[in-house]
Amino acid sequence: MTHKIAVLGTGKIGEALLGGMLRAGRAPADLLATARRGERAQALRARHGVEVVTNAEAAKTADTLILAVKPQDMAALLDELAPHTPADRLVISAAAGITTGFVESRLTAGTPVVRVMPNTPALVDEAMSVISGGTHATEEHLAHAEEIFGGVGKTLRLPEAQQDAATALSGSGPAYFYFLVEAMTDAGILLGLPRDKAHDLIVQAAVGASVMLRDSGEHPVTLREAVTSPGGTTISAIRELEKHGVRAALIAALEAARDRSRELAAGS
Numbered sequence: 001m002t003h004k005i006a007v008l009g010t011g012k013i014g015e016a017l018l019g020g021m022l023r024a025g026r027a028p029a030d031l032l033a034t035a036r037r038g039e040r041a042q043a044l045r046a047r048h049g050v051e052v053v054t055n056a057e058a059a060k061t062a063d064t065l066i067l068a069v070k071p072q073d074m075a076a077l078l079d080e081l082a083p084h085t086p087a088d089r090l091v092i093s094a095a096a097g098i099t100t101g102f103v104e105s106r107l108t109a110g111t112p113v114v115r116v117m118p119n120t121p122a123l124v125d126e127a128m129s130v131i132s133g134g135t136h137a138t139e140e141h142l143a144h145a146e147e148i149f150g151g152v153g154k155t156l157r158l159p160e161a162q163q164d165a166a167t168a169l170s171g172s173g174p175a176y177f178y179f180l181v182e183a184m185t186d187a188g189i190l191l192g193l194p195r196d197k198a199h200d201l202i203v204q205a206a207v208g209a210s211v212m213l214r215d216s217g218e219h220p221v222t223l224r225e226a227v228t229s230p231g232g233t234t235i236s237a238i239r240e241l242e243k244h245g246v247r248a249a250l251i252a253a254l255e256a257a258r259d260r261s262r263e264l265a266a267g268s
């Protein structure tokens with residue numbers, strides 16, 4: 001029997017996962033999607049060739065349900081799903097803050113639930129997905145989640161207590177880098193470069209630095225020191241970053257993201 005996977009609430013992250021599963025070789029017939037609006041359903045069918053069904057149909061038909069609605073929409077979705085979801089379905093929640101306990105409490109007792117925090121580089125198969133199991137999730141369920149999310153990048157298992165922190169680091173992480181690129185491109189404008197050239201210079205510096213961080217095995221401090229020539233340009237910039245508290249700002253920013261994830265768990 002083929003294993004059917006449904007994405008429920010196919011927005012930005014849901015569509016990224018859907019596309020990734022297709023690139024990884026799953027047949028469109030083995031995938032289902034759900035959407036709230038007709039035009040969204042139409043666009044998903046046109047772009048991916050998958051069937052777009054109701055949430056109830058997805059719960060009845062698919063073996064694995066990936067819930068990708070906003071945390072604020074999760075309670076309503078679970079209440080809609082509960083009467084149609086047999087306890088043998090694997091339910092994977094990708095929502096920030098939402099605990100496996102919350103999902104379990106709204107579905108049939110014994111339903112296996114896995115919490116996953118992916119990120120948008122799933123679109124280019126470079127996601128980081130952090131995986132935690134709920135009360136009834138077995139090794140087999142976790143391995144199945146790893147197989148799905150491993151198709152769009154790296155996976156890491158962490159205790160659920162660390163999911164809010166992981167959300168702050170890797171879930172939201174890409175946004176911080178885009179923000180830095182945007183700010184550094186503005187700096188290029190100030191220094192008199194055309195915007196498109198400034199953008200290209202910073203993006204390639206970011207790509208090069210990212211590949212070195214990932215592949216060189218060197219600590220970031222070592223890599224930074226190699227750029228920082230005595231009496232040179234880099235240390236003049238680093239002094240300004242330290243003077244303006246950029247390290248403290250980043251620590252505070254990620255702490256705020258972690259706290260927001262906790263608030264979302266509480267339904268606010």
Ligand SMILES: NC(=O)C1=CN([C@@H]2O[C@H](COP(=O)(O)OP(=O)(O)OC[C@H]3O[C@@H](n4cnc5c(N)ncnc54)[C@H](OP(=O)(O)O)[C@@H]3O)[C@@H](O)[C@H]2O)C=CC1
Pocket residue numbers: 008009010011012013014034035036037040055068069070071073076077094095096117118119120171172
């Ligand atoms: N964006 C990201 O980088 C990441 C997001 N996440 C998590 O993924 C989830 C979705 O985020 P994101 O993709 O950014 O948000 P989106 O708003 O793009 O996606 C959510 C989608 O769910 C749809 N939806 C809401 N309720 C229902 C319902 N009852 N039935 C069917 N579809 C429904 C929405 O429809 P409509 O279009 O009508 O609003 C929307 O298309 C969140 O919980 C977030 O925490 C996790 C990791 C990274």
Ligand SMILES: O=C(O)[C@@H]1CCC=N1
Pocket residue numbers: 096167171172
């Ligand atoms: O901003 C958010 O809430 C979601 C979760 C992680 C990334 N985006």
